[in-house]
Amino acid sequence: MHAVISGVVHSLALPAPEDHVLPGIPWGDFDEILTPAYWRGQVWQHQYIGTYGHFRLGRTLVEEVAACLLGGFGMKAELGLAAFARLRDFGLLNEPAAPSVFEEALGEPFVIHGQPRRYRFQRQKAQYLAACLEQLVDFAEPNDDIALRDRLTRLPGIGPKTASWIVRNYRASNAVAIIDVHILRAGRYINLFDPDLEPLENYRELEQRFLCFADAISAQAAILDSLMWDYMRRLPAT
Numbered sequence: 001m002h003a004v005i006s007g008v009v010h011s012l013a014l015p016a017p018e019d020h021v022l023p024g025i026p027w028g029d030f031d032e033i034l035t036p037a038y039w040r041g042q043v044w045q046h047q048y049i050g051t052y053g054h055f056r057l058g059r060t061l062v063e064e065v066a067a068c069l070l071g072g073f074g075m076k077a078e079l080g081l082a083a084f085a086r087l088r089d090f091g092l093l094n095e096p097a098a099p100s101v102f103e104e105a106l107g108e109p110f111v112i113h114g115q116p117r118r119y120r121f122q123r124q125k126a127q128y129l130a131a132c133l134e135q136l137v138d139f140a141e142p143n144d145d146i147a148l149r150d151r152l153t154r155l156p157g158i159g160p161k162t163a164s165w166i167v168r169n170y171r172a173s174n175a176v177a178i179i180d181v182h183i184l185r186a187g188r189y190i191n192l193f194d195p196d197l198e199p200l201e202n203y204r205e206l207e208q209r210f211l212c213f214a215d216a217i218s219a220q221a222a223i224l225d226s227l228m229w230d231y232m233r234r235l236p237a238t
Helices: 036-049 061-070 077-089 099-107 122-138 145-152 160-171 181-189 199-216 221-234
Strands: 002-005 008-011 020-022 110-112 115-117
Touching (some): 002 036, 061 077, 061 160, 077 099, 077 110, 099 122, 145 160, 160 199, 181 221
Antiparallel strands (some): 002 008
16 A cells, blocks of 8 residues: 655555455455555554544543543534533533533533534533542542543443543553444444444453454554544444
């Protein structure tokens, strides 16, 4: 594979399309969308360009927890980020506050791409956020990324996917993966994930498969996860 980046020709040697990157998963062609070779080629190019390498949404662990808690399932990324920015800019993440404070701030419409949008689940997320900020006051942050992820799952409203998202962002960690609907779709397309496995019941198994895949194509898991999520959310489900 060859790519011209900033006027310089770069070359990447790849295995034959029929070779297997993992048992039962052929590399495929790099110019065939969604194949392992395609993902390897995209990661390779973006590493030269420098994209998909910055993950933090907040400046502190508290802010990162808030940003990821306000986004996630059923929430457009742009709306979740707008909600986080409003709470941060209002100074509401500096110390614990009552759920009603967050609910009121989230209740006002947001303007996304010129259109007013209302934040969904504002009462539920306000309650989770208030409880999380209270518990994070005396939070003992483990050094190990997996231990931190598991510790974060004890916070209200934070499951393994959100906790992994926080750790990936906050520490640029390659030890975890954010297995959401977009990553699940990409993995199932190449038979990386068994169709019977679901994140709610089989998160660690799915995560381990993703991490093995990233290693097999010589890609940093954090970059691959971010890139794959961004690409898949732009593609129609069909």
